[in-house]
Amino acid sequence: VPAPSAATGTARVLVASNRGPVAFADGPDGELLLRRGAGGLVSGLGQAAADAPPDADRLVWVCAALGDADRRAASRAPDGRLDRAGFDTGRAAVRILDIDQEIFDRAYNAVANRVLWFVQHLLYAPASQPVFGARFRQDWAAYQAYNAMFAEALAQEAAPGACVLVQDYHLMLVPGQLRRMRPDLRIAHFSHTPWAPPDYFRILPDDVQAQLLHGLLGADRLGFLTDAWADAFERCAEALPGVAVHDRQVRVLAQADGAQADGVEADGGRLVRIGVHPLGVDVGELRDRAAQADVAGRAAELAALAGGRRLIVRVDRTELSKNIVRGLLAYRELLRAQPRWRGQVMHLVCAYPSRHNLPEYREYTQAVRRLAAEINDEFAEDDWCPLHLEVTDDYPRSIAALSLAEVLVVNPVRDGMNLVAKEGAALSRRDAVLVLSREAGAYAEMGGAALVVNPFDVQATAAALHTALIMPAAERRRRAAELAAVAGRLPPRIWFTDQLAALAAAP
Numbered sequence: 001v002p003a004p005s006a007a008t009g010t011a012r013v014l015v016a017s018n019r020g021p022v023a024f025a026d027g028p029d030g031e032l033l034l035r036r037g038a039g040g041l042v043s044g045l046g047q048a049a050a051d052a053p054p055d056a057d058r059l060v061w062v063c064a065a066l067g068d069a070d071r072r073a074a075s076r077a078p079d080g081r082l083d084r085a086g087f088d089t090g091r092a093a094v095r096i097l098d099i100d101q102e103i104f105d106r107a108y109n110a111v112a113n114r115v116l117w118f119v120q121h122l123l124y125a126p127a128s129q130p131v132f133g134a135r136f137r138q139d140w141a142a143y144q145a146y147n148a149m150f151a152e153a154l155a156q157e158a159a160p161g162a163c164v165l166v167q168d169y170h171l172m173l174v175p176g177q178l179r180r181m182r183p184d185l186r187i188a189h190f191s192h193t194p195w196a197p198p199d200y201f202r203i204l205p206d207d208v209q210a211q212l213l214h215g216l217l218g219a220d221r222l223g224f225l226t227d228a229w230a231d232a233f234e235r236c237a238e239a240l241p242g243v244a245v246h247d248r249q250v251r252v253l254a255q256a257d258g259a260q261a262d263g264v265e266a267d268g269g270r271l272v273r274i275g276v277h278p279l280g281v282d283v284g285e286l287r288d289r290a291a292q293a294d295v296a297g298r299a300a301e302l303a304a305l306a307g308g309r310r311l312i313v314r315v316d317r318t319e320l321s322k323n324i325v326r327g328l329l330a331y332r333e334l335l336r337a338q339p340r341w342r343g344q345v346m347h348l349v350c351a352y353p354s355r356h357n358l359p360e361y362r363e364y365t366q367a368v369r370r371l372a373a374e375i376n377d378e379f380a381e382d383d384w385c386p387l388h389l390e391v392t393d394d395y396p397r398s399i400a401a402l403s404l405a406e407v408l409v410v411n412p413v414r415d416g417m418n419l420v421a422k423e424g425a426a427l428s429r430r431d432a433v434l435v436l437s438r439e440a441g442a443y444a445e446m447g448g449a450a451l452v453v454n455p456f457d458v459q460a461t462a463a464a465l466h467t468a469l470i471m472p473a474a475e476r477r478r479r480a481a482e483l484a485a486v487a488g489r490l491p492p493r494i495w496f497t498d499q500l501a502a503l504a505a506a507p
C-alpha cells in the first residue's frame with residue numbers, strides 16, 4: 001500500500017468501480033470509438049453521474065482499462081483522465097487506470113470472479129472446492145496491488161473531505177487502503193452481490209477473510225442491496241476480534257493485525273454504519289428507450305419468430321449464479337408434463353457470454369447451448385421451434401424481449417438483486433408473470449406479486465411456469481401493476497443521491 005500522500009486533488013465526489021461508465025472500441029479506420037460501458041452497475045450509476053453539476057472536477061469516476069482500446073485512450077492523457085484527453089465523457093470526469101495485464105487478470109479473473117464471486121454466490125460444489133496454494137497467494141498479491149492502484153488514484157483526485165463511493169467485490173480493500181492514505185475523506189463501499197453466511201465465508205484463508213472485512217471496515221458507510229446480505233456481513237464481521245456489531249453499526253477497535261484501528265477515538269472505536277439500499281430502475285427512462293425505433297424493429301422480429309405463440313422469456317449474462325441450465329430443465333419438464341403447451345409457447349432465452357477468460361464460465365455456456373439443442377431435438381415440429389437461444393448481446397433486443405414476455409423467468413441460485421426482474425416489470429406490455437427465485441435479492445421486494453420458486457427445484461419451477469400460463473388476465477394485471485410499482489421505487493438517481501447525502505452527513 002502506498003504511503004500517505006500529502007498532495008490532494010479537487011474532486012468533491014468520487015466513484016470507483018472496475019468497469020467504468022465508458023468503454024472504447026476500435027473503429028474501422030483504427031480510430032477509438034467511445035461507448036457506454038456494459039453491466040448493471042453502469043446502468044445504475046451512469047445517470048447519476050450524468051446529473052452531476054457541470055463542473056468537471058466535481059465528480060471523478062475511477063475505473064480500470066478493460067482492453068487495449070481503453071489502454072490507448074488512457075495513454076492519450078498523462079494522468080489517464082479521459083476528459084483531459086479530449087473525449088467527451090459527459091459530466092463525470094473519467095480516470096481510467098492502465099493496470100498491468102497480469103495484475104489485472106489475477107485480480108479480476110482469478111480472485112474477484114473465480115473466488116470472491118463464487119464465495120458470495122455459494123457456487124462451490126463439494127467436488128470442486130477451491131485450493132488455496134502458492135498460486136492463489138500470487139493472485140491475492142495482485143488483488144492487493146490492483147486495489148492499491150485504485151486507492152492511490154482516488155487519493156490523488158480527492159479534495160480535502162471529499163466523498164468517495166467505492167463499488168463492489170473487486171475493490172473490497174480500497175476503503176481501508178484509502179483511509180490510511182487520506183484519513184480526511186468520507187468513504188462508502190457498496191456491495192452489489194449477496195454476502196455469504198459466516199460458515200461459507202470461512203472457506204477463504206483466515207488472513208484473507210480478515211483483510212477483506214477490515215478493508216471494507218475502513219469505510220464510514222457500507223451499503224447492501226437487502227437486509228439479508230447486510231445481516232450476513234454483520235455476522236461475518238462480528239467474528240473478528242476487536243469488532244462489535246449492534247443495530248446496523250459496526251464498532252471497530254482493532255485491525256487485522258491486532259493494532260489499534262485507524263481513526264479510533266479515545267472513547268472506544270470508529271463507527272461504521274451499514275445501510276440497505278435496494279437499487280431499482282428508472283421506469284420512465286426504460287419506457288422511453290423502449291419507444292425508440294430500434295427496439296420496435298427488434299420487437300417486430302421477435303413477434304414474427306414467435307408466430308403468435310406465448311413467449312416465456314429470460315435475459316441473463318451466461319454465468320453460473322443465473323441458473324440458466326435448471327431454468328431450461330424446468331421448461332423441458334413443462335413440455336413433458338403438460339403436452340398442451342407444445343406448439344403454444346416459445347421460450348426465448350437471451351444468454352449473453354460473460355467472463356470467458358475463465359473455464360467455469362465457458363463450460364457453463366457450452367452446457368446451456370447443449371441443453372437448448374437437446375430440448376429442440378426432443379420437441380421441435382415442422383412449424384414450431386420450442387426454444388430460441390440468442391447469445392449475441394443486443395440491448396434493444398433484450399428490451400423488446402422483456403416487453404413481449406408473457407412469463408419472465410428469473411431463477412438465480414443466488415443474486416444480489418437481479419435488475420432484469422425489475423426491468424421486465426417496468427417494460428412489460430403483456431402483464432408478464434414473474435417466476436422469481438427466492439434466492440434473488442429482488443425477492444425481498446417482489447416476492448408478494450411473483451410466483452416464487454426454489455431455484456434448485458426444477459419440478460416446482462416447471463409447475464410455476466404452468467401456473468403462470470393459466471393465470472387469469474385480471475390476476476396477471478394486478479400482479480404486474482404491483483411489480484412495476486416496486487421496480488420503480490428506488491431508481492438509480494435517488495439510490496445514488498441518498499447514499500451520497502448519508503455519507504456527506506457522516507460525522
Ligand code: F6P
Pocket residue numbers: 019039040041042113168192193354355416
Ligand atoms: O452483480 C454485481 C456486478 O458487479 C454487476 O453490477 C455487474 O453487472 C457484474 O457484477 C459484473 O460483471 P463483469 O464481470 O462483466 O464486469
